[in-house]
Amino acid sequence: MRIAIVGVTGAVGVEILRLLEQRNFPITSLRCFATARSAGKTISCSGKTITIEVLTRKNFEEIDLVFFCAGSSVSKEFIPEALKAGAFVIDSSGAFRMEPDVPLIIPEINAHALGTKQLVTSPNCAATILLMPLFPLHRLFQIKRIVASTYQAASGAGFGLMRELENETRAQLDKQPYPHQLPFPYAFNLFLHNSEIDESGYSDEERKMRFETRKILEDDSIQLSATCVRVPVLRAHSISANIEFHKELSLDAAREAIASMPGVKLLEDFVNNRFPTPSDASEKEEIYCGRLRLDPSQPNTLELWCVGDQLLKGAALNAVQIAEQLKRRTG
């Protein structure tokens, strides 16, 4: 396949490139796009040297598949051009996810929804990490309501915030003044996800978790309230979820279902008090899940903790897995 990556120098783009190579994705040609700042620089893939180009509207001729991972505004501007040129598009941004006729895919969950569309979207990272362990539970017990609090890593806001966290932390340890980029410190600090808040009081990130959960699980009756928080962690998101089910819940069956879900790993050691941490999940493809317990405060309710690498299953890996599905579909 003739591939293009838009946003190749970003935190997600770098991982897409690496995963395509690592997973031997059949590439006949590769074009890499980024902002003018990176244009002219080279990157290597499978032993070949590729020069980074600035994206223009004419760039999509003779390309079969484009990965977009440069944010919503780039996706909004250039995806229509890529589609017009006949390319398949996998978009990791939030630009088109909620369009009714655009598939939103986690391959382990709803590959069937791919259909024959030219544009496929990859979900929000926190939604993906939550839904991987929740999908088998939904099939068994039918989710009624989710209350989720997230512990999201810097990587969700790209390399820039990851470096900011490291630099600011070093400055604080050295008791040096540091002109932090955010309206508050990030070193040894945390803050409510600073995406746009609407009149409901929920941030965009929190609303994405609600709407994407319903779309991916294909059940608009699912209720979800999320509080999204950025913590001083580099690249893995954690989620504390309280889930109420319609059907009678069995803890043993829940555990078994999660343990047999592809892409999910149960890490639960109650004796040694050892459960998933971001450091366990960082640079790993699996979502780590554990600390399942019955919530005694109401019937058929489960407490669950899950952690996943934001850049891998939370973004790049899921996009590459979608590409593998498209490849299979197109033969």
Added chain:
Amino acid sequence: MRIAIVGVTGAVGVEILRLLEQRNFPITSLRCFATARSAGKTISCSGKTITIEVLTRKNFEEIDLVFFCAGSSVSKEFIPEALKAGAFVIDSSGAFRMEPDVPLIIPEINAHALGTKQLVTSPNCAATILLMPLFPLHRLFQIKRIVASTYQAASGAGFGLMRELENETRAQLDKQPYPHQLPFPYAFNLFLHNSEIDESGYSDEERKMRFETRKILEDDSIQLSATCVRVPVLRAHSISANIEFHKELSLDAAREAIASMPGVKLLEDFVNNRFPTPSDASEKEEIYCGRLRLDPSQPNTLELWCVGDQLLKGAALNAVQIAEQLKRRTG
């Protein structure tokens, strides 16, 4: 009053000493106890130099009030001796909190429960920080069920873990090997609170939040499920709470009630996306609260975010406020 502090060199003890001085607590004599490691060292209070002593069972003669902040095992061993010697005791540990005839006090909430007991306990830090904004809401709307996820600072485990977090973080930034004390890294990482887990799957910290909430709000019908998490933050805990009420909830009335609660500060700027962070609350006496929003997933349910200094209102300040109440009671 003739005062003693047991655990004076610990993170909470240091703050108790500082607050007694700052708030002009009437001290006629002060004895300071710590482990053998600190014995013989001196500390100063109100211009006087005090030599730290090792605690023995005979130490409580001629003392009116003892602060215990050296952990549960020290409290269990020595509080009975202090009571026998006739002293009033304020215990910041979990040793006696759930004894039915021992008051568990947050002065702004249930000072009336002090009664005439010789032993008074100060609650768990996460419970205190959560209940300060919840108390006025409970009076208005009557709490039915709370789902809480915490973001707890290193200070909850004392100076040792605070220094560990700083040292380990520096080593990671310098790419130096570091023999971390925990079974996993703490630098740029987080983990489920590692207190003892019982057969229910809940940790001791999580159970404390449930039982102490019921005792302090004097309502055993309140349901609470908590997930307690240690984050790489130094001294302020944050809590994401989803609260269902029995009565009809009004967001405006909730906001007004919280804003007029003594010791609580509302920090909500929806326009500029600015809400409480641990750095806002660190070294502050108030609990910061904000980001109130109606949870659309079920009726009469509120999402709330609160942050408080773990060492101050979460521990030392509350203990000193209890002492001030005792002082008033005894004249």
